[in-house]
Amino acid sequence: MLSDEVWRDLRSQGVTRMYSERSVMLRQGSPGTHLLALTSGLAKVVCREPNGARTWLAFRGPGDLLGEVSVFNGTSRTADVVALTPCAAVVLDAQRFVQFVEERGLVMHLMRQALARMRESDIHRAELQTLPLVVRLARTLLRLAVLTDQMPGSSPVRLTGLNQEEVAQAIGVTRNAVISGLGQLRAVGLVETARRVIVIRDVAALQRWAAAD
Numbered sequence: 001m002l003s004d005e006v007w008r009d010l011r012s013q014g015v016t017r018m019y020s021e022r023s024v025m026l027r028q029g030s031p032g033t034h035l036l037a038l039t040s041g042l043a044k045v046v047c048r049e050p051n052g053a054r055t056w057l058a059f060r061g062p063g064d065l066l067g068e069v070s071v072f073n074g075t076s077r078t079a080d081v082v083a084l085t086p087c088a089a090v091v092l093d094a095q096r097f098v099q100f101v102e103e104r105g106l107v108m109h110l111m112r113q114a115l116a117r118m119r120e121s122d123i124h125r126a127e128l129q130t131l132p133l134v135v136r137l138a139r140t141l142l143r144l145a146v147l148t149d150q151m152p153g154s155s156p157v158r159l160t161g162l163n164q165e166e167v168a169q170a171i172g173v174t175r176n177a178v179i180s181g182l183g184q185l186r187a188v189g190l191v192e193t194a195r196r197v198i199v200i201r202d203v204a205a206l207q208r209w210a211a212a213d
Helices: 006-013 070-074 094-104 107-130 131-148 164-171 175-187 203-211
Strands: 016-017 025-026 034-040 044-046 055-062 080-083 087-093 156-162 191-194 197-200
Touching: 006 034, 006 087, 034 070, 034 094, 034 156, 055 107, 055 131, 055 164, 070 094, 094 107, 094 156, 107 131, 107 156, 131 156, 131 164, 131 175, 131 197, 131 203, 175 191
Parallel strands: none
Antiparallel strands: 016 087, 025 080, 034 087, 044 055, 044 080, 156 197, 191 197
């Protein structure tokens, strides 16, 4: 993430826009004329395949930039960004953003951020291949707690906007498998669930489950 000062100055370069739950914030295939600085809410990044399937790529939260790759590459967007909860984001003109980055000497910082996201993807792929379902589920819930700016050391943590299919895509299993995994966590009192709501009742205990292999 950018420093608080730089993030504040960056937000002053654009206009805040509100996005309703389940609305498309950035559309795959559209030109990179602008990017978004997400200030509140939870979003997902998904790629639409030629056969109509959708591949989950990442979750994004406050403090994240959305769509910056197409701005720098000058290419069309390679994925949709969809608001899972009501979101607020600052819309930044591409040319103005590039000028801001150059003036502030942020190129290396953004490069490190891009590398961190690549490493995040590598870790995710490794987890899909090596870790049990319930461990992957616990880690995903804790990452979402951090991403949505809810301190993982405190309980309870309320995660909203996600359906079971999206959680399943994030951990590489079927919806029925997620239902089973959530049932295990619910049975030992770690989580509570409702429609598009997951409440982490005991963060410390969930961290112990996430650390298991």
